[in-house]
Amino acid sequence: MTSFFRLYLNRLLPQLIALAVIVVAVSLVFPGFLNLEIQNGRLYGSLVDILNRGAPVVLLAIGMTVVIATKGIDLSVGAVMAICGATAAAAITSGHSLAGTLLITLAVGILCGLWNGVLVAVLDIQPIIATLVLMVAGRGIAQLITEGAILTFNDPGLIFIGSGSFAGLPMPVVIWLVFGVLIAMLVRRTALGMLIEAIGVNRQASTLSGVLTPVLLIAAYVLSGLCAAIAGIIAAADIRGADANNAGLWLELDAILAVVVGGTSLLGGRFSIAASVLGAIIIQAINTGILLSGFPPEFNLIIKAAIIVVILVLQSPRFRTAFAFLVPARGASKPSERAAK
Amino acid sequence: TFGSATAAELVVGFSQIGSESGWRAAETTLTKQQAEQRGIDLKFADAQQKQENQIKAIRSFIAQGVNAILLAPVVATGWDEVLQEAKDAEIPVILLDRTVDASKDLYLTAVTSDLVHEGSVAGKWLVDTTAGKPCNVVELQGTTGSSPAIDRKKGFEQALSGHDNLKIIRSQTGDFTRTKGKEVMESFLKAEDGGKNICALYAHNDDMAVGAIQAIKEAGLKPGKDILVVSIDAVPDIFQAMAAGEANATVELTPNMAGPAFDALAAYQKDGTAPPKWIQTESKLYTQADEPLKVYEEKKGLGY
Amino acid sequence: MKPKYLPLIATLVIFLLGYALCVAQYPNILSTRVIGNLLTDNAFLGIAAVGMTFVILSGGIDLSIGSVIAFTGVFLAVVLEHSSIHPLVAFAMVLAIATLFGAAMGAIIHYLEMPAFIVTLAGMFLARGMAFVLSIDSIPIKHPFYATLKGLYVKLPGGGRITLIGGLMLLVFAVGILLAHRTRFGTNVYALGGGTATARLMGVPVAATTVRIYALSGLLAGLSGIVFSLYTSAGYSLAAVGVELDAITAVVIGGTLLTGGSGFVAGTFVGTLIQGLIQTYITFDGSLSSWWTKILIGLLLFAFILLQKGIIYVSRHRRQPA
Amino acid sequence: MQTSDHILSAIRIEKAFPGTRALDKVDFHLRRGEVHALLGENGAGKSTLIKCLTGAYRRDGGAILLDGTEVDPRDTFEAQTLGIGTVYQEVNLLANLTVAENLFLGRQPRRFGMVDVGAMNRRARELLADYELDIDVTRDLASYSVAIQQVVAIARAVDLSGKVLILDEPTASLDAHEVAMLFRIVRRLKARGLGIVFVTHFLEQVYEISDRITVLRNGQLVGTRETANLDRRALIAMMIGRELAAEIHAPRAQTSEGPLRYRFRNYGRKGRVRPFDLDVRAGEVVGMAGLLGSGRTETAELLFGAHSADSGQAEIDGRAIDLSSPRAAIRHRFGFCPEDRKTSGIIGDLSVRENIVLALQARRGWTRPISRAEQNRLADHYIRALDIRTADREKPIKLLSGGNQQKAILARWLATEPEFLILDEPTRGIDVGAHAEIVKLIEALREKGLSLIVVSSEIEELVAYSTRVIVLRDRAHVAELDGNRLTAHEIVEAIAATNERRAS
């Protein structure tokens, strides 16, 4: 068990270091950054904001990780978020119960994933283009549902999902934590993870070994759609309205970025959901840090680009081999390994 | 009868920016309604926020030989050439809700509000309300680089200049959206001592204000009292907030730009009366004193 | 006919079919005016898409081009407004910057072994960020030389015209086709797309080729930015958002495989025209709401891809030796 | 050390990979005008040494002398310009380029700065004419068989080799005819004074063509000998570090025929394999012989459901079965080791362990994961049983040497305990020791009652373990040999009966 955790830590080390560095840097610029207090029975502070605001990207990144592991990509998640947010708002305002609304919305997300999956797995269309179709059309569908307006609602149950709290944590955080752990367990406690990685590395060889490639591929996109649906519900619940125009806009890029910052290769294969979640949190930490820093907004993009480049360079394979002696990860773990035995 | 027949055959192309906000959806709805009322065949083209698409659309309108063109330009610059083409084809162009940096003889008229003026109306309201008391203001800007963001900021700052009690202490972009408005406001609150340092919020549109109001509430403060809220657009939802005492003032940007435009066009088509080059719509200030619920009911059905 | 030409032929057939359908509904679409517009309006997209074709053929992707276009425009506007530099000099400067920018991304991709998607995504943030820093206002370009350039066109019978930028796009496509199929560099690009490891073993200069590919893409994005600034006579930091996706779409419906190694520059030309045709059709129709516009674009895109697949599938099956 | 007659010398070359010392201070000297065989077991370091010589890998230490002067090729391009032409192990050309482009990549003839495609194609045709290959050089390489691709790779390397030609298992996918042709060309180059390095696992070929032999074992130099002074046994002992117990081509044990289990009737697919009938008994090895492109692989794929048949039916024990997909076949306990292990065999980034358990896991379904302990047990078992050389079971399989990858894929199927095993070129690229092991394994499986179909280009080997051999020609089954007729001679006769037909 301990060796399992050490392996895990080793995998996540670069992401943890990056996150720590960002947190330290921001708290230097803005001293109150690390403050945490209990207010109205919930944790309150910038760190909680990061976890809370990061929820949509974290959720998208979970699905995106699995899709990318199959050597695919899902550009439609932002649009699916918008569709699902709109669906939820439309359903709840037209009098459906909360449970019914959630069910309908998740079903819509799954349907979107199914569409992408069929295009990729059955019609054999390249993932970028297959999902581009829904990326373009999806926002239109969302606007069709809301007729271009922001569809607001007052259902306390739905609103609770966006801004309520559970055990002191904001609901979105609770949701992505639970969902993330569930999915991670699902892929790692069953053989799914390995089979997905096999497909991503060599689809032909996997098929010849009897792996049910089309079904697993579709499942990956369905999961991505489901994640987008949950993210869409959270985003809508957060502002108590479905904003078909802006919900999830360009978030697919953030999600992909999160997966890559998490160290999963865009070429498919090996993946880690925990690392992608950390990647998403890193990106949100950058965003929140920029907001807190008080720079003029013209500089937002440059700062973000610079930080991302630095993080990626630091974890690029070349850099890591060139500076292996600086990172004691492997060497240092050896003595403790002996100690543990 | 002859006149009405030509009116019925009037084909007008409308190049709309897109559907990026509720306000714009309302403008589109109202334009279509107005066209229908007047028996105009409206050719609508959504540019998806891209100038190049608008230019393409205008060129297509010219190629189709429409009778007039309505243009809501996404950006002020870069229209000379295509407007010249329209002029060469003797098709009058009317600008809606934003103006362009082009020679005035290239278009018939512009029906717009004055974006700088809107900002200064909001600023003036804040100056009057605070009446000399010191007040720290935070600002939620629109999309970086968009002309409403630039002009509404400018107008607001103009109104505040000379009133040293008012200080803009933080200004960030909220991209005109509720989500970002809420997120940015959350960080403002954290950065300014839990919001105790902030006395007023100025948002470049109502949507960001609505998001920010939620953030203020979730931080345990009372929007409208602990932090004054003033914004621009006058979309229905902000009137609900005003009715609940959570927002203080909004400056109206009317979505009915097409009505005056069609009137001017009709006059021009009838006997060649050239309208003034700028038909300015009113930038009306609404406060909690203006029966916000009633206004809400009026505006609700307009497709915001 | 060789099987590798199938996607290209399929795309061409689809374009002609689509064009015929549009003409059947709106005969005006056949006018030289619309044809001239199709070239002029899509010039910047086409030029950028040529660069994107090379990148995709090599198995990469370049997400930065939209931002580079915006940056180029703002740079030109700022330079021309605040100094007395001649536009041609400014063009040379901005092309140099864009090329260097692309080359730097290529170098990072190769030497740090980082995925192109991410490097160019960071490049996309950076270029637009630099545009913001230069100016957030949209700045008109009033230099008389611009007016001169815009005055250059060939009139077609029927009121249409081939403008300078439309012609430039055709030229860029011609040069691109030569570069892809008649130079060692071109073959090396295909070689990278066939497999970097194999290409390296076969002695392809992988580093130099990668850097050159992204430099070329940067150069063409810069050229596209110049064209865009001529097209709009302005520089604006929010311009050309999402052009990279349009370019990728043009390349892919032009029959190029996103995984690299297979495709044609000429296909990208047809792909660009197909996109322009969709846009033209929607404007001619003029009855669609904002949302139906988006949905229809998506559906047409889907239809094109499906049709392409279908044509390829059917002709493969017919050619199967008995 | 005098280097005057050495065209290429490698001195104390070192190369380490994480967890492996692939080369440990290896010396290697190549003379002008000699064919020098570089031998060793799978994973001995042959390919690594070659890649260090041509700059494909950066070596960790040591020096390289070409013509007496020290050289340090930074990449393969530089090696090529120095006059070192190389065929790397496995077909290493670009399938998406035309044949001509592959041949002239990086040195296309130019006119006015543009590639002169006409001249390039003409020269490509001339070049291939030497190899009796008259193909359309303007088509993509992908449209040709592995064998043709291999010939093209050889032609390219030969054309590039001004001083040194290196061939890393070039004959693995060639048939006797093509090998003979290759050797003719090699002898011609040798006469011209080139130094030629030749890696292979076919010892006959070593004795036929080489002048000297260098043997590597576990990354270390064992020694260099004159071929004439080294007999087979001594050579094998050098390679594996002990005497090989069994004779490689042991005479076929008499078989006890089991019951008829698999019946294929009129089985075929348009455009791939002409319909054929095939019966396979339990405890039987059916060999498949034929020239390259004769349709052996296609038959094997058809039997496994990689392509579904469009005519005929299949039966097990008299019951009709569906073999429309690999999964369906696997359900009936079929297994299939494909011929092209790189594209359809290994899952490169996954570990040896995962590669071994993959098929078993796929059959059990994703909800019933094989526990990690069980996976480890299976992996360790087969790593030991098949003697797979790997630092540990968690090593990504793509880092294993070619032969060891082949063994791991074999292990993948053995782990599923199949009843009908289809092996397409199972011994390709496998060293003598392992070769004998695999032949023994095939025998053992047969004795256990399995039915096997084995495709191989090595006719001697087929004769050794098959109970029956099917001969294919032009995608049709043309002969079936068993009993007394099952001899190498008969097989060659059957294949050659219409050799003149395979012109194109």
Ligand SMILES: Nc1ncnc2c1ncn2[C@@H]1O[C@H](COP(=O)(O)OP(=O)(O)OP(=O)(O)O)[C@@H](O)[C@H]1O
């Ligand atoms: N890129 C690599 N990374 C890590 N280990 C490697 C790499 N390439 C080769 N090895 C290891 O180096 C050793 C030598 O491999 P090499 O490919 O040189 O063997 P070989 O003699 O060519 O064998 P074969 O006859 O099977 O081709 C093997 O143990 C292999 O696992």
Ligand SMILES: Nc1ncnc2c1ncn2[C@@H]1O[C@H](COP(=O)(O)OP(=O)(O)OP(=O)(O)O)[C@@H](O)[C@H]1O
């Ligand atoms: N002369 C040829 N020209 C073009 N393609 C060929 C030629 N010969 C074979 N092929 C193709 O190469 C493949 C080889 O066929 P197949 O693999 O079934 O034969 P094989 O007997 O197993 O030969 P190999 O030993 O190469 O595997 C087939 O797909 C066939 O289409």
Ligand SMILES: [Mg+2]
């Ligand atoms: Mg080898």
Ligand SMILES: [Mg+2]
């Ligand atoms: Mg074969």
